[in-house]
Amino acid sequence: MKVFYCHNCHHQVFFNNTFCENCNTLLGYQVNHKTMGTFEQVDAEHWKSLNPQDQGQLFKPCYNYRHHQICNWMIEADDPNIYCESCRLTHIIPDLSLDKSVMYWHRLEKAKRRFLYLTQQLNISPRPKKDDDDRYGLRFNFLMSSPNQPVMTGHQLGTITLNASEADVVHREKTRLNMGENYRTVLGHFRHESGHYYFDVMTHLYPEWLEEFRYYFGDERLDYGKALEDYYENGPIEHWQEFYISRYACAHPWEDWAETWAHYLHMMDTLDTAYHAGICIEANHKIDPDMHFKESPIGSLDFEHTLTNWFALSYSLNALNRSMGLEDAYPFTLSNGVLDKLRFIHRTLMKVALKPETRRSNNQEIF
Structure with missing residues (x-):
């Protein structure tokens, strides 16, 4: 991953930051430039870019950025979408009424954005799945399992389902030991399951x-x-x-x-x-x-x-x-x-x- 800097104070910032820890300036990831941008809030919905390449241009934070603090990606102000390119890939989120589900959702989206950043660098960024028959699109379902309804992590026809409990460190470590694995991470799940998706795409093409x-x-x-x-x-x-x-x-x-x-x-x-x-x-x-x-x-x-x-x-x-x-x-x-x-x-x-x-x-x- 690239090294990012705040355009206001020029201190280093990181991919998951929402503000510069040195000068408190607002930050957001810009897909079109593949970089962390620096912004000044204009009103409740619009932020003005402070970046040299698009200075003064208006953007809006992703809906999940503004309302749930789950995301930190930006959208151009005139884009009709309210969700960013990462969040548009998420089809089902965990039931937020359940204990720890917001924390799990946050960790899952954080890992997904890291996975998507690399697909952007490789020029293979997936687009949202239009419908069940769309063989080239991709969607993610983040589901909470229960004793009566277990959730299996896997891929099928462009839909990647992840057991949200994998975002729980204790659960994941127990599963890793029970399965005899020497490596098991949330990011690893995204990368593994995406392999099945890209295999299907390549086979069709x-x-x-x-x-x-x-x-x-x-x-x-x-x-x-x-x-x-x-x-x-x-x-x-x-x-x-x-x-x-x-x-x-x-x-x-x-x-x-x-x-x-x-x-x-x-x-x-x-x-x-x-x-x-x-x-x-x-x-x-x-x-x-x-x-x-x-x-x-x-x-x-x-x-x-x-x-x-x-x-x-x-x-x-x-x-x-x-x-x-x-x-x-x-x-x-x-x-x-x-x-x-x-x-x-x-x-x-x-x-x-x-x-x-x-x-x-x-x-x-x-x-």
Whole structure:
């Protein structure tokens, strides 16, 4: 993620800020510029931009910004929408009458905005799903589970459902331990489930893409229900680390893709933050990797260099966490098989998603 600054006092601000902590000037994220903007309130609904690129232009905070303090994204004043591009993707919110649901909603939207920021950088921002038959749009349902009505996190036909309890740290940690996972975060859920969504989009747009997909991930036509049943009954295959990024990835090719896709997004976001922060790593031993950026990792032309940078950064992050008595920030091993899958994902985005001519189908915008 980029480094943002207040245009009023020039101090650093952050992606989730609503005001500058140095000068108290109002802040809001502007999708069109992919940056945090600085504003002066004109009236109850309108804010005036203090940014050099659109100084004096009027904007309005998202409805969920003004009324629920759930969001911090801005909309141009003449836009008929009252919700920002992030909040328009949310179809169902948790029942706000239930205990802690507002807090859960806040955490879910915060993670969703972080996920969406990276899709903007990759030029694959999803648009809201128009109706149930819209195969290219996306919507999110955030549901509270109950003893009589459990909620399963998952994706189906462009709708991603998240159990709002995943925003509860204690619940999520218990689930992580019960499932034998070494990583489980709200942001990770968004990235994993989005993998299923983008797989469907790619399959509809480019069915010939499946041939190479099957070479790396296997045949997705295998019975999904039976595959999951076998996985939960028998566990992962022996020596799964040689071929998969996680235990769950070996359950079915769809899950392998979604898990690997999520890890690609983890890499890109973390490396992009290091790139914009000007971080570099000098190896103290000749066999250790170092990290020097010669280009942005987003859409990098030399992905092998990007992978080398990732090895250096993740190794250092894990070492720093251990120094603080924390678990590894990136508790995974990238085998040669997994690296090939990551290369395939990068090629897919470079050759397909980043080309404007591939962003439309049947005269409708895809992303």
